[in-house]
Amino acid sequence: MQQIYLAIPLLPLLAAIVVGLFGKQLPRASAHVLTVLAVGVSFALSLYVLNEAMIAVPYNETIYSWLKSGNFSFEIGFLIDRLSAMMMVVVTFVSLMVHIYTIGYMKEDAGYARFFSYISLFTFAMLMLVMSNNFMQLFFGWEAVGLVSYLLIGFWYTRPTAIYANLKAFLVNRVGDFGFLLGIGLVLFHFGSLDYASVFLVAPQMADVQITLIGNTPWSLMTVTCILLFIGAMGKSAQVPLHVWLPDSMEGPTPISALIHAATMVTAGIFMVARMSPLFELSSTALSFVMIIGSITALFMGFLGVIQNDIKRVVAYSTLSQLGYMTVALGASAYSVAIFHLMTHAFFKALLFLGAGSVIMGMHHDQDIRNMGNLKKYMPVTWITSLIGSLALIGTPFLSGFYSKDSIIEAAQASTITGSSFAYFAVLVGVFVTAFYSFRMYFLVFHGAEKWRAVKHDDHDHYHGLAPTDDPHEPNWVIKLPLVLLAIPSVLIGYIAIEPMLYGDFFKGVIAVDSAAHPAMHELTHHWHTVFHSALGMALHSLMTLPFVLAASGVTLAWFFYMKRPDIPAKMQTKFSVINQILENKYGFDNFNERVFAAGSRFIGHKLWQIGDVTIIDGGMVNGTANLISKLSSVVRKLQTGLIYHYAFAMIIGVFFMLSFYTLKL
Numbered sequence: 001m002q003q004i005y006l007a008i009p010l011l012p013l014l015a016a017i018v019v020g021l022f023g024k025q026l027p028r029a030s031a032h033v034l035t036v037l038a039v040g041v042s043f044a045l046s047l048y049v050l051n052e053a054m055i056a057v058p059y060n061e062t063i064y065s066w067l068k069s070g071n072f073s074f075e076i077g078f079l080i081d082r083l084s085a086m087m088m089v090v091v092t093f094v095s096l097m098v099h100i101y102t103i104g105y106m107k108e109d110a111g112y113a114r115f116f117s118y119i120s121l122f123t124f125a126m127l128m129l130v131m132s133n134n135f136m137q138l139f140f141g142w143e144a145v146g147l148v149s150y151l152l153i154g155f156w157y158t159r160p161t162a163i164y165a166n167l168k169a170f171l172v173n174r175v176g177d178f179g180f181l182l183g184i185g186l187v188l189f190h191f192g193s194l195d196y197a198s199v200f201l202v203a204p205q206m207a208d209v210q211i212t213l214i215g216n217t218p219w220s221l222m223t224v225t226c227i228l229l230f231i232g233a234m235g236k237s238a239q240v241p242l243h244v245w246l247p248d249s250m251e252g253p254t255p256i257s258a259l260i261h262a263a264t265m266v267t268a269g270i271f272m273v274a275r276m277s278p279l280f281e282l283s284s285t286a287l288s289f290v291m292i293i294g295s296i297t298a299l300f301m302g303f304l305g306v307i308q309n310d311i312k313r314v315v316a317y318s319t320l321s322q323l324g325y326m327t328v329a330l331g332a333s334a335y336s337v338a339i340f341h342l343m344t345h346a347f348f349k350a351l352l353f354l355g356a357g358s359v360i361m362g363m364h365h366d367q368d369i370r371n372m373g374n375l376k377k378y379m380p381v382t383w384i385t386s387l388i389g390s391l392a393l394i395g396t397p398f399l400s401g402f403y404s405k406d407s408i409i410e411a412a413q414a415s416t417i418t419g420s421s422f423a424y425f426a427v428l429v430g431v432f433v434t435a436f437y438s439f440r441m442y443f444l445v446f447h448g449a450e451k452w453r454a455v456k457h458d459d460h461d462h463y464h465g466l467a468p469t470d471d472p473h474e475p476n477w478v479i480k481l482p483l484v485l486l487a488i489p490s491v492l493i494g495y496i497a498i499e500p501m502l503y504g505d506f507f508k509g510v511i512a513v514d515s516a517a518h519p520a521m522h523e524l525t526h527h528w529h530t531v532f533h534s535a536l537g538m539a540l541h542s543l544m545t546l547p548f549v550l551a552a553s554g555v556t557l558a559w560f561f562y563m564k565r566p567d568i569p570a571k572m573q574t575k576f577s578v579i580n581q582i583l584e585n586k587y588g589f590d591n592f593n594e595r596v597f598a599a600g601s602r603f604i605g606h607k608l609w610q611i612g613d614v615t616i617i618d619g620g621m622v623n624g625t626a627n628l629i630s631k632l633s634s635v636v637r638k639l640q641t642g643l644i645y646h647y648a649f650a651m652i653i654g655v656f657f658m659l660s661f662y663t664l665k666l
Contacts (some may be wrong), residue, residue, distance in 0.1 A: 001059060002165055005078050008045050008088060009127035011038040016121035023113025033111035034121040036099045043092035044121070046085070053085040058510075060133050060197060071192065079133030079196060083339065083510045087130040087271060094262050094350045095123040097482035101354050102255045105361065108255075115155060119259060122148040126264040130271060135184045135194040138272065139468075142180065142236065145265045146173045152260070153252040162251040169245035176235015176242050184230030190221055200278040200512075207282040226279055226286035230293075233269025237323050240297045244589050247304075250312040254357030257312060261319045262350035267342050270326045274335040278512040281333065287518070288418040291331025292331070295412075295426035298324025300587065302433035306440070307583045310314055310367045311356045314441045318393060319349060321430060325408050330422045333518035334411035335511045340501050341404035348392035348401055351486040355386035359445060360481050362472035363452060369444045377447040378472040383446050385483040390442050392490045394435040394551045395639035397539040400424070400494030405431075406538070407502060407524065409547055412585050414523035431547045435554025443562045495535045503528050 019031045058081035067074040078084075098119060106115050125148055129141025146169075154166030184194070190206060191199045203222075210218040233239070238246040246266065250257055260266060273280060273290065280286055298321050305317035322345050329338035360367055362379050376383035392401035398460035409431070412424040452472070474480065500506045503525050515522040532538040542548050561569050573580050585591060639650075 001049075001080075002061070002063070002078075003271055004045050004049065005059070005080060005131065006063070008042045008049070008092070009124050009131065011042050012120045014038065016124060019113050020117035021118060026113075028112060031116040032099065032103045033222020035116045036096070038120060039092060039096045039099050039123055041068060041098050042127070043089070046088040046092045049080060050082075050085040050089050053080060053082045058082075061330065062133075062619070065195045066136070072188065072194075074136045074194065075134055076137055077133040077195075078131045080131065081510050082506055083271075083275065086339070086343065088127060090346050091123065091126050091130065091264060094346055094486075094597040095119070095126075095259060095264070096356070097350060097486055098255045098259045100478055101258075101357070101482040102253075103448070105255055105341055105357055106253060110201060111155065114255065115152075115255075118148055118152050118155070119256065122152065122256075122259060122264065126268070129268055130553050133196055135199075135261050136195075139181070139184060139593065142232070142268065142272075143177065145268060146170065146177065146236070149173075149249070149256075149260055149265050152256040153249045155252055155256070159251065165245075165248040167250040169249055172242055173235045176232050178231075180235075183225050183232065186221070186225045186228065196275070203278050203282060220283060220285070222279065223283040223285045226276070226283050227289055229276060229279075230269075230273060230286065230290055233273055233327075234293065235269070237266050237269030237327065238273075238320055239269075239293050239323065240296075240300065241589060243301065243320055244586075244593060245298060247316045250310065250316055254312065254353060254360060257316070258350045258353035258357070261316065261353060262346045266319065266323055267326075268345065270323070270330065270338055270342050273327075273330045274339050274511060277333075277335045280330075281512050281514045281518065284417060284517065287331050287333060289331075291412075291415070291417055291423050292326055292419040294324045294327025294329075294331055294421035296324070297321070297493040298328060298430045299426035299433070299614075302430050302437070304583055304586060305437035306433065307580065308437075309370055311369050311372075311441065311445065312353070312367060314369070314437060315352050315356055317433060318438060321434060322393075323643070324351070325405060325427060325430070327409045328427055329411050331417060331423065332411040332415035332420065332520040333417075333513050334408070334415075334520050334524065335503050336507045336521070337404065337407045337411050337524070338438075338492075339419070339507075339511075340498065341401075341408055343497070343501075344392070344400040344404045344490075347486055347493060348389045348399075349488040351385060351389040351483060351490050352393065354479075354482055354486065355382050358382040358475055358483065359386075359472075361475050361479070366452070369441055371452050372445045374446070375452040375472055379474045381474055381480045381483060385487045386446065386493060387442065388487045388490055390438045394554065395431060395436050395547060397542050397548065398491075400490050400492065402539065402542065403494035403498040403535065406542060406545075406547055407498070410527065411520045414520040416519060428550065432550040432554045435551040438560050439555045439558035440562055442465060442557060443473045445573060448563060477609045487620075495539075498535050499528075541555075633647065 012035070016034045019026075019034055023031050058079065060077070060079045060081075062075045062077040064076040065073060066076060099116070102115065102119065106112055109115065122145060125141050125144030127141075129138060129145065132141060150166045150170045152166075153169050154162045156162045164432040188194055188198055188213075190209065191202055193199055207222055207665070209221040211221050211224065213219050213224070231242075234242045250261060252260075280290070300318035301317055305321065306316055308314045308317060322341070326338040326341050326345070329341065330333070358379065359372070359375060359382060362382070363372060364376065366372075388399070392399040395402040395405040409424070409427050412420055412427050415423070502521075513521050528538070532541060548623060582588075
């Protein structure tokens with residue numbers, strides 16, 4: 001089995017190296033043939049591993065010892081249990097769909113081979129992250145996905161906006177990663193190991209350990225460690241205030257938007273916290289911090305989706321909101337619910353992003369939803385799959401998103417952690433907001449008048465994007481096939497998987513929950529067995545619940561505003577201009593970062609340059625030395641007059657001093 005475990009991440013790596021180094025020498029088609037084949041085999045092997053993980057004991061072995069220093073050992077190793085096996089299947093399946101989709105989406109791009117190399121390398125990095133059995137390898141995968149995301153977001157490096165976006169993503173993630181690294185450092189220092197099993201084994205003994213950070217004030221070791229680890233998750237999983245990079249990452253090509261925002265980079269933080277459940281369960285303070293951050297993200301990032309007009313940014317803000325939902329579940333100790341939503345979200349969010357890319361291609365790369373309309377007539381496959389994705393996103397009963405999203409709402413309601421009341425309010429309101437902005441986008445894109453034929457702009461009528469005779473059209477099969485294949489789990493996977501993953505033994509022995517201190521999952525399990533009894537019963541029962549009413553209200557209001565009375569949103573935008581401006585400014589996070597952190601860093605750098613380089617080094621050490629020598633030379637130069645009597649006088653004075661010194665010595 002070890003050879004299979006090695007093959008799963010190494011096949012995409014090998015394909016990435018071959019295509020990256022020799023892509024220009026090989027035929028163009030070899031770029032997608034090699035990478036699709038490698039990821040396809042990894043997906044097939046991951047399915048096999050998941051099947052084995054259902055019946056076999058977890059595999060936890062060291063593959064390679066990288067470094068030993070004193071009593072510390074830094075190793076490469078794999079932990080293959082049901083959690084990692086499920087993540088491997090999700091990552092490789094979504095990656096495979098993105099690889100196939102890329103064949104059509106990037107077919108005319110000059111960087112065709114380079115892009116395939118990058119996304120294959122990205123897949124390798126994410127697999128190394130989810131398969132790791134120790135913090136060092138986790139950090140390697142963590143940083144590797146960050147690095148490759150930098151390359152992919154800025155793939156079109158001739159665009160200044162793309163360069164700004166990838167630099168922003170890189171810097172914001174460094175902030176989170178610094179906290180993550182400090183957390184790992186505390187684990188190594190106090191636990192004496194970076195191996196998961198060793199750390200989890202001694203964690204209960206460290207629950208009451210106090211450390212001092214500032215002055216003599218005692219801090220709980222477990223609380224500080226967990227919060228620092230979660231700060232890393234805040235960066236990768238784009239939680240407030242480290243969320244600002246994710247919407248701007250839409251500057252990258254659409255396939256990577258799907259890959260980053262569906263099943264890989266942004267879910268790394270969710271996976272990490274679930275994997276660290278034996279640590280987080282020992283600190284209710286850390287869980288409360290996690291829950292509050294998640295609820296703020298879920299609610300307030302959803303509001304921003306309401307005013308977006310770029311089709312990809314609408315989907316991006318929905319990703320931020322859904323990541324907030326997952327984080328709320330983590331804070332409620334409903335780790336299995338968070339992972340369940342991670343899985344269902346991966347399918348329907350990848351579907352929505354790839355559907356948005358199909359629309360963009362059909363609209364000749366116009367991304368403004370206000371310039372679209374009635375595309376269902378011209379792009380039926382994209383229309384129906386995007387509808388499925390939207391319905392799954394808003395939690396429509398029987399679809400996959402419903403089972404995971406409603407479970408998060410119930411977990412927040414059942415939680416007793418500080419902040420759970422606000423979290424429950426946030427996720428409830430988020431249901432309405434998500435339904436509203438999702439179907440606002442859906443109605444504007446696929447229904448209504450064909451606004452792409454002619455739009456008013458700068459007081460002149462002209463054709464925008466498409467000529468009247470150049471109708472949108474459905475892309476070829478390599479675009480449509482991934483949409484259809486992603487739509488299937490978006491409909492079915494929640495119904496199939498909810499009972500074993502949440503109320504069965506799927507995560508038994510993998511995820512730790514202290515039911516006495518954090519009873520949310522216990523309450524959900526009791527409710528399942530006494531009220532729902534099955535996935536069918538849960539769906540039928542939901543038709544009488546508040547989340548269903550809120551979701552239906554959001555859809556209805558979006559239909560009324562944008563299909564029947566489009567004048568109302570325009571009037572509301574004018575009337576509530578202050579609120580609209582706050583949302584347009586994205587709550588001022590970007591302005592604050594630019595004016596405080598960026599401007600502050602530039603100011604400090606400028607002062608250090610002036611004091612260090614200009615004053616001390618150039619002015620003092622370099623030019624100062626030269627000036628000193630010049631001044632000494634100017635004094636000495638005056639003694640060189642060229643007159644013989646001056647030299648004779650100097651010789652007499654010299655002989656006088658020598659004789660005087662000799663006489664005194666005697």
